Amino acid sequence: MTTPESQPVPSTATSQPLRILITGSAGFVGSHLVERFLNEGHTVIGVDNYISGQVSNTDLFRDHPRFTFIEADVSHGIPYTGDKLDWVMHFASPASPPHYQQFPVETLMVGAQGTQNGLELAHAHGAGFFLASTSEVYGDPHVHPQPETYWGNVNPIGVRSCYDEAKRYAEAITMAYHRSRGVNTRIIRIFNTYGPRMRPDDGRVITNFVHQALRGEPLTVYGDGSQTRSFQYIDSLIEGITRLMFVEYHYPVNLGNESEITMLDLANCVSSLLNIGVEIKNFDLPIDDPTQRKPSLAISEKILGKIEQTSLDDGLKRIVCMIEHEISESVESS
Amino acid sequence: MTTPESQPVPSTATSQPLRILITGSAGFVGSHLVERFLNEGHTVIGVDNYISGQVSNTDLFRDHPRFTFIEADVSHGIPYTGDKLDWVMHFASPASPPHYQQFPVETLMVGAQGTQNGLELAHAHGAGFFLASTSEVYGDPHVHPQPETYWGNVNPIGVRSCYDEAKRYAEAITMAYHRSRGVNTRIIRIFNTYGPRMRPDDGRVITNFVHQALRGEPLTVYGDGSQTRSFQYIDSLIEGITRLMFVEYHYPVNLGNESEITMLDLANCVSSLLNIGVEIKNFDLPIDDPTQRKPSLAISEKILGKIEQTSLDDGLKRIVCMIEHEISESVESS
Numbered sequence: 001m002t003t004p005e006s007q008p009v010p011s012t013a014t015s016q017p018l019r020i021l022i023t024g025s026a027g028f029v030g031s032h033l034v035e036r037f038l039n040e041g042h043t044v045i046g047v048d049n050y051i052s053g054q055v056s057n058t059d060l061f062r063d064h065p066r067f068t069f070i071e072a073d074v075s076h077g078i079p080y081t082g083d084k085l086d087w088v089m090h091f092a093s094p095a096s097p098p099h100y101q102q103f104p105v106e107t108l109m110v111g112a113q114g115t116q117n118g119l120e121l122a123h124a125h126g127a128g129f130f131l132a133s134t135s136e137v138y139g140d141p142h143v144h145p146q147p148e149t150y151w152g153n154v155n156p157i158g159v160r161s162c163y164d165e166a167k168r169y170a171e172a173i174t175m176a177y178h179r180s181r182g183v184n185t186r187i188i189r190i191f192n193t194y195g196p197r198m199r200p201d202d203g204r205v206i207t208n209f210v211h212q213a214l215r216g217e218p219l220t221v222y223g224d225g226s227q228t229r230s231f232q233y234i235d236s237l238i239e240g241i242t243r244l245m246f247v248e249y250h251y252p253v254n255l256g257n258e259s260e261i262t263m264l265d266l267a268n269c270v271s272s273l274l275n276i277g278v279e280i281k282n283f284d285l286p287i288d289d290p291t292q293r294k295p296s297l298a299i300s301e302k303i304l305g306k307i308e309q310t311s312l313d314d315g316l317k318r319i320v321c322m323i324e325h326e327i328s329e330s331v332e333s334s
Numbered sequence: 335m336t337t338p339e340s341q342p343v344p345s346t347a348t349s350q351p352l353r354i355l356i357t358g359s360a361g362f363v364g365s366h367l368v369e370r371f372l373n374e375g376h377t378v379i380g381v382d383n384y385i386s387g388q389v390s391n392t393d394l395f396r397d398h399p400r401f402t403f404i405e406a407d408v409s410h411g412i413p414y415t416g417d418k419l420d421w422v423m424h425f426a427s428p429a430s431p432p433h434y435q436q437f438p439v440e441t442l443m444v445g446a447q448g449t450q451n452g453l454e455l456a457h458a459h460g461a462g463f464f465l466a467s468t469s470e471v472y473g474d475p476h477v478h479p480q481p482e483t484y485w486g487n488v489n490p491i492g493v494r495s496c497y498d499e500a501k502r503y504a505e506a507i508t509m510a511y512h513r514s515r516g517v518n519t520r521i522i523r524i525f526n527t528y529g530p531r532m533r534p535d536d537g538r539v540i541t542n543f544v545h546q547a548l549r550g551e552p553l554t555v556y557g558d559g560s561q562t563r564s565f566q567y568i569d570s571l572i573e574g575i576t577r578l579m580f581v582e583y584h585y586p587v588n589l590g591n592e593s594e595i596t597m598l599d600l601a602n603c604v605s606s607l608l609n610i611g612v613e614i615k616n617f618d619l620p621i622d623d624p625t626q627r628k629p630s631l632a633i634s635e636k637i638l639g640k641i642e643q644t645s646l647d648d649g650l651k652r653i654v655c656m657i658e659h660e661i662s663e664s665v666e667s668s
Binding site: 104105108109111112113116137139151152153154155156157159161162164165166168169171172173175176177179180181187251252 | 442443446450471473485487490491495498499503507509510511514515521585
């Protein structure tokens with residue numbers, strides 16, 4: 001097995017300058033990709049329609065000489081007419097349950113038409129196509145941890161299906177373009193990820209807990225809190241993505257952290273980090289909420305090498321600092 | 335439970351004349367729907383692009399005063415500008431593995447864009463939308479027989495996924511339009527169906543066996559032939575469809591036959607029917623071929639009443655007669 005110590009896996013850090021179009025560039029993951037690629041000397045074209053992305057994430061790079069931004073809904077086409085692209089990276093989609101359930105049709109469309117428009121653009125440019133898929137394709141899994149060969153357990157007609165089925169479709173059409181039209185494709189299945197630039201209102205558990213704790217509110221736990229998740233810090237995800245671009249592997253690759261934690265333990269972590277008494281408010285489990293989710297990383301480590309993971313403790317400390325900073329700034333400016 | 339004897343379930347046979355648009359009108363199921371609706375006094379607009387439908391199926395109705403045909407690819411829009419529709423029935427899609435694997439991208443598109451175009455048209459007309467989904471959404475099932483509540487076991491990146499995932503997506507977007515835009519939707523999951531007007535080259539087992547037997551060739555059986563299917567004759571499917579139009583039920587409904595048969599027994603049936611010695615040629619099982627498939631009909635019978643099934647013996651006899659007739663006609667005309 002290749003390890004980064006013995007034989008570094010190539011990544012965008014060591015490559016010739018590339019021209020990379022990123023859909024969802026104003027989103028959480030997309031904006032970190034933009035940052036990484038710009039830092040490494042590449043040219044980036046960001047595309048977003050701000051349905052869930054944030055203008056502030058575009059503002060970070062707006063003045064960068066190698067960054068261009070196109071405001072567009074990629075489900076209706078990608079209006080790029082510039083020089084030859086090396087990569088089309090499709091990271092556009094609402095991704096948290098409150099967002100995609102607010103925009104079910106748009107979420108379905110960005111998985112189908114959006115993915116196809118990206119594939120067509122990549123095909124026209126002879127570029128690679130990189131699909132951000134999700135651990136949600138495993139649904140509420142009966143196999144634990146989840147290897148990429150597991151076919152999943154998704155409710156096709158449930159309230160989450162607008163996201164889960166859209167991503168399964170996106171994988172299917174990506175494979176179809178690879179098999180029948182020779183597009184050089186990549187597919188990653190992203191497990192729970194956290195870090196700076198997550199929307200405070202996106203309803204994901206880590207931002208929820210930290211905001212609630214800082215406001216002195218009880219932490220909302222769904223069900224009995226025994227359901228588990230595994231969280232990776234954004235840096236590890238970005239590292240995995242940039243390595244995979246240089247490996248000729250067209251099947252899905254899990255990117256995530258194998259460390260698993262119950263929601264109750266996570267609540268305790270956040271509370272002790274902030275040195276507050278833990279107070280929990282229990283709500284009913286949302287419909288079709290998965291009870292456990294943890295990646296098998298065997299394939300990822302085999303083809304990409306082991307990716308260093310920020311510990312949950314360190315990651316949470318960074319998030320708390322960042323959110324405290326944001327709150328103090330907003331208080332000062334008000 | 336409602337039974338047809340005690341309390342007839344309404345169907346199109348007893349309704350006021352309706353204006354019904356059918357996508358895939360030149361296909362196997364679509365053309366039988368056209369026939370039934372025309373016979374009952376309704377107005378039918380057929381739409382097909384002949385990617386897998388047959389011009390001969392349009393010719394059957396071309397001169398009918400209440401039939402209009404539009405040649406169009408519904409994935410790119412449904413160019414209907416006529417009077418207010420009562421129903422949009424989406425039956426367009428390649429449906430047999432050799433066809434959809436020949437047209438993977440088109441199959442994915444008719445499930446996504448095609449379904450959405452149908453939903454938009456129905457929404458614009460205040461019409462009902464009827465989705466032809468499939469037992470393939472259950473994939474290679476771990477639950478047997480399959481109730482509608484079973485979430486399935488589908489390989490999202492396999493060679494069959496262009497069909498299976500397209501149909502799962504079609505169900506998801508149909509539910510999304512029902513939930514978020516109030517479209518009056520129906521979803522059926524069609525199990526193996528046979529009858530007149532199946533394409534001789536569609537690769538489905540019954541037509542394969544009968545054609546091979548009549549040509550004196552060995553019957554091709556994949557694997558050891560122990561995999562099972564359950565076959566319904568087309569008339570029962572059409573009856574189920576027309577009843578469901580009058581029941582306000584928006585979740586998927588299985589339509590099929592509970593009688594299960596192994597492929598080897600089916601080969602024996604066909605051979606004995608034709609009074610020939612059975613000769614079998616074994617091939618490897620295709621990738622991701624389901625080992626068993628049988629509907630649970632509990633929901634169907636509860637809401638639609640029991641639908642009479644033509645026995646396999648009678649159905650096969652009709653198919654053999656029909657194919658013999660076609661062959662003799664083509665011999666005479668050659």
